[in-house]
Amino acid sequence: MEVDHASSIEALVQIFQKQKLALQAASERKGELPNDRKPRETLVREHMRSYIQLKSVYVQRRNMIQQSFVPPSYLPSTEPLQALKKLYIKDLKLETHHRGGCMLLRAVTPPTFMTAAVTIMEDEMNDGVVFQLYQQRNDRFRAAEEILRGDLPRAFSPNRYHDDGFVLKGPADSETFIEQVKGVYIVKEPYYKLMNDGNYGMRVDHVSDIIFLSLVDGRVPSCWQIPISESRKIVNELKQEGNLALKAGRMYEAAELYNRALESLPTAEETRIIKLNRSLANLRLGRYDQALEDAGELTAKFQRSEKGFYRAARALYELGKFQESHDALLSLLAVYPNCNEAKEELSRTKLRLTEQHSGYYDFSLMYEGSKLAPPHLDCATYLGPTEIGPSNGRSRGLFVTRDVKVGELLLCEKAFAHCFANTGEGDSASTIKLLLNTHTDRVFLGTQADLVTEIVQKMYRNPSTISAFTSLHHGEYEPAKETEVDGEPVVDSFLVDRIMSLNVFGCPRTSREAHFDTEQKRKEKSYHTCGFFIRASYINHSCYSNARRSFIGDMQIVRAARDLAAGSEIYFTYAGPNPNHTYEEAQKGLKSWGFSCTCTICEHRKATKNGVTRKRADLLKDLMSAFDDSKNPNLPKAEQILSALEKTYSAPAKTVPRLALWVPYSLLTRCYQMQNRHEKTVQMAWKVLESQGFVIKRENPASTSSPFEIEHWGLMNDFLVETWVHLWVAYAHVARGLCDKVEKCARMAYKLCVGEDVTFDETYGRMAREAMFEGVNLGRAFVAMNV
Numbered sequence: 097m098e099v100d101h102a103s104s105i106e107a108l109v110q111i112f113q114k115q116k117l118a119l120q121a122a123s124e125r126k127g128e129l130p131n132d133r134k135p136r137e138t139l140v141r142e143h144m145r146s147y148i149q150l151k152s153v154y155v156q157r158r159n160m161i162q163q164s165f166v167p168p169s170y171l172p173s174t175e176p177l178q179a180l181k182k183l184y185i186k187d188l189k190l191e192t193h194h195r196g197g198c199m200l201l202r203a204v205t206p207p208t209f210m211t212a213a214v215t216i217m218e219d220e221m222n223d224g225v226v227f228q229l230y231q232q233r234n235d236r237f238r239a240a241e242e243i244l245r246g247d248l249p250r251a252f253s254p255n256r257y258h259d260d261g262f263v264l265k266g267p268a269d270s271e272t273f274i275e276q277v278k279g280v281y282i283v284k285e286p287y288y289k290l291m292n293d294g295n296y297g298m299r300v301d302h303v304s305d306i307i308f309l310s311l312v313d314g315r316v317p318s319c320w321q322i323p324i325s326e327s328r329k330i331v332n333e334l335k336q337e338g339n340l341a342l343k344a345g346r347m348y349e350a351a352e353l354y355n356r357a358l359e360s361l362p363t364a365e366e367t368r369i370i371k372l373n374r375s376l377a378n379l380r381l382g383r384y385d386q387a388l389e390d391a392g393e394l395t396a397k398f399q400r401s402e403k404g405f406y407r408a409a410r411a412l413y414e415l416g417k418f419q420e421s422h423d424a425l426l427s428l429l430a431v432y433p434n435c436n437e438a439k440e441e442l443s444r445t446k447l448r449l450t451e452q453h454s455g456y457y458d459f460s461l462m463y464e465g466s467k468l469a470p471p472h473l474d475c476a477t478y479l480g481p482t483e484i485g486p487s488n489g490r491s492r493g494l495f496v497t498r499d500v501k502v503g504e505l506l507l508c509e510k511a512f513a514h515c516f517a518n519t520g521e522g523d524s525a526s527t528i529k530l531l532l533n534t535h536t537d538r539v540f541l542g543t544q545a546d547l548v549t550e551i552v553q554k555m556y557r558n559p560s561t562i563s564a565f566t567s568l569h570h571g572e573y574e575p576a577k578e579t580e581v582d583g584e585p586v587v588d589s590f591l592v593d594r595i596m597s598l599n600v601f602g603c604p605r606t607s608r609e610a611h612f613d614t615e616q617k618r619k620e621k622s623y624h625t626c627g628f629f630i631r632a633s634y635i636n637h638s639c640y641s642n643a644r645r646s647f648i649g650d651m652q653i654v655r656a657a658r659d660l661a662a663g664s665e666i667y668f669t670y671a672g673p674n675p676n677h678t679y680e681e682a683q684k685g686l687k688s689w690g691f692s693c694t695c696t697i698c699e700h701r702k703a704t705k706n707g708v709t710r711k712r713a714d715l716l717k718d719l720m721s722a723f724d725d726s727k728n729p730n731l732p733k734a735e736q737i738l739s740a741l742e743k744t745y746s747a748p749a750k751t752v753p754r755l756a757l758w759v760p761y762s763l764l765t766r767c768y769q770m771q772n773r774h775e776k777t778v779q780m781a782w783k784v785l786e787s788q789g790f791v792i793k794r795e796n797p798a799s800t801s802s803p804f805e806i807e808h809w810g811l812m813n814d815f816l817v818e819t820w821v822h823l824w825v826a827y828a829h830v831a832r833g834l835c836d837k838v839e840k841c842a843r844m845a846y847k848l849c850v851g852e853d854v855t856f857d858e859t860y861g862r863m864a865r866e867a868m869f870e871g872v873n874l875g876r877a878f879v880a881m882n883v
């Protein structure tokens with residue numbers, strides 16, 4: 097929703113075409129056992145050349161838009177390892193998923209990292225293969241060089257402290273690295289393929305299809321064993337090394353050392369300390385389920401563990417389980433009343449509980465948080481008066497559980513995952529990529545490729561989060577039935593990609609910022625950051641929406657855009673509605689979600705005869721020419737044409753908002769305000785609102801100063817805030833007694849568009865007051881803002 101589908105990139109058709117041809121050519125070699133595989137040494141030499149090349153162009157590469165192709169989907173392996181037969185590189189057939197097989201491989205080169213980590217792997221027969229591992233993050237937690245080396249302690253190889261983790265000895269095109277401890281992996285049901293560059297290679301898309309082996313794992317063959325001294329390390333040594341790694345911030349290494357220490361028969365006291373430390377490493381690695389498991393065991397078994405309680409509370413907090421976190425902290429404080437860390441954490445948790453239960457948010461603080469890069473806020477989700485239910489013809493939808501009033505908070509949701517694309521703010525930003533799916537013909541320009549990885553990693557690290565995500569709408573995609581194998585979660589990257597593409601939201605940094613941006617700026621900035629929101633993903637589309645979404649950082653705020661009776665379904669717009677679109681164009685804009693809209697606006701578009709559409713277009717053209725002379729627009733002519741335009745509509749505007757009319761009526765409102773013709777400003781502002789479906793009951797419709805009631809809020813858009821502000825300022829001249837009431841409506845309109853109204857006074861409120869008390873011309877002020 098509001099993402100960049102990159103439809104404007106003309107070269108796209110060619111890119112797609114080329115990729116489809118490559119896939120077609122590759123599929124013709126399916127099942128072939130190639131007899132021209134390159135020797136291991138050649139593969140290593142070629143890889144090292146591109147490794148060094150890529151390192152040297154690293155800086156330029158960051159500014160390039162990368163392409164990421166989603167290959168034809170295939171299911172992750174769900175077979176227990178024991179049931180798989182060992183294969184070797186010589187057995188691999190092209191374009192084949194080797195179901196029922198597995199491979200033991202060892203990385204021999206440092207990986208390159210573009211859209212995947214790529215290295216050369218060898219098998220025990222000394223054969224080599226190009227190996228691509230997808231859905232990995234090359235980040236501060238784990239550089240690419242660590243990913244394809246497994247969780248290996250640095251202490252294993254004293255020479256590894258070179259920039260890249262490898263000490264290069266010779267020239268780039270020779271065997272350039274010293275022997276050192278390399279990562280060993282099991283790849284389940286490997287996929288061997290013809291790659292785009294003509295080489296053969298293995299591609300792993302599912303993180304659960306690769307098993308990273310610890311070097312002391314019994315499955316590592318003797319020819320790849322580690323130095324004897326390493327295998328003889330005792331619990332205490334491993335624990336000490338783990339502590340050093342923890343201190344130095346090398347969390348993966350620390351966790352791996354603690355794993356080994358726990359496998360080396362520690363005493364009960366050693367177990368307690370190691371688990372305590374491992375839970376800290378896992379907390380830092382975002383593996384909250386595992387951190388909680390260790391810490392929870394500590395609090396249960398070793399009842400008086402202060403740190404155990406604390407870490408359990410922290411893990412629960414990060415998993416969004418604020419009540420349980422709160423309870424754990426209370427238990428901690430009952431035993432350790434002077435623990436200041438716990439006291440601070442408790443007050444933070446209480447704030448989250450208030451947000452979660454009452455929907456009270458400190459918006460000013462949220463704006464402060466949104467200035468961070470990435471703008472990820474410390475806030476809880478409020479599910480409000482909403483529930484998921486069956487929606488006729490739309491599978492499921494989100495409904496209100498009670499009567500709600502316009503402006504009420506329906507939902508305020510923390511993103512499940514969020515990728516921030518501000519290129520000017522250092523390493524925290526995600527990469528803008530072109531994500532192309534030749535299978536579904538979907539294209540995104542933005543951070544969606546990173547978002548898929550983010551979600552895959554989050555679920556793999558925290559299996560407790562999987563079911564909420566995988567329950568979401570995934571179109572026709574048939575996922576595997578098994579969700580766990582050998583005690584490990586199965587994560588299907590293609591399912592994640594499909595769910596992401598049908599449910600992703602484009603997110604401005606804040607809707608307030610986007611609201612005040614010019615159209616051009618909005619387009620440039622807001623589309624590329626994207627987020628995933630589980631609850632909001634149940635909201636179906638209608639062009640005639642009854643709710644509005646807005647964003648502050650990674651929080652999505654959904655408010656009722658009109659009064660809703662209990663049981664009403666909540667709708668917002670996925671795209672549009674664009675006043676200039678025909679029925680066909682409107683449906684094209686919704687194509688990527690795979691449905692046709694049947695709202696009253698679309699039904700009206702469909703039923704409108706071509707002759708009427710043409711007449712409207714002609715009238716509109718004529719009408720806009722009345723504004724050609726910006727200094728002296730022909731307002732009577734514009735009004736005259738507008739009343740002719742009104743007559744081309746038969747359905748009441750409440751049922752079918754007259755999309756084409758708000759721009760000309762808004763222009764007239766602004767022009768009359770510029771001319772200080774307050775009565776006319778009021779008349780035109782009401783016209784704007786009525787054309788959008790607002791039903792306003794006036795005691796005396798002929799009088800601009802007549803008291804009014806809003807019986808129905810119409811279709812909301814960002815520009816209607818200006819209309820309400822014009823009305824407010826004009827009423828200061830024609831019916832001062834009504835000003836407060838109009839001001840409230842202006843605030844409400846603002847709140848619907850940006851999510852809150854605490855900043856109304858410093859924006860529109862200030863403009864209106866300057867107009868009312870300091871003689872500033874409001875119409876001109878809006879022209880100067882260029883919105």
Ligand SMILES: C[S@@+](CC[C@H](N)C(=O)[O-])C[C@H]1O[C@@H](n2cnc3c(N)ncnc32)[C@H](O)[C@@H]1O
Pocket residue numbers: 489490491492493568569598599633634635636637638688689690691692693694
């Ligand atoms: C973000 S999901 C919305 C929740 C979804 N209905 C569900 O059951 O999970 C988007 C999908 O819902 C369906 N959908 C949304 N709005 C619709 C509408 N107005 N008419 C028909 N289907 C709609 C489409 O299948 C679309 O791809």
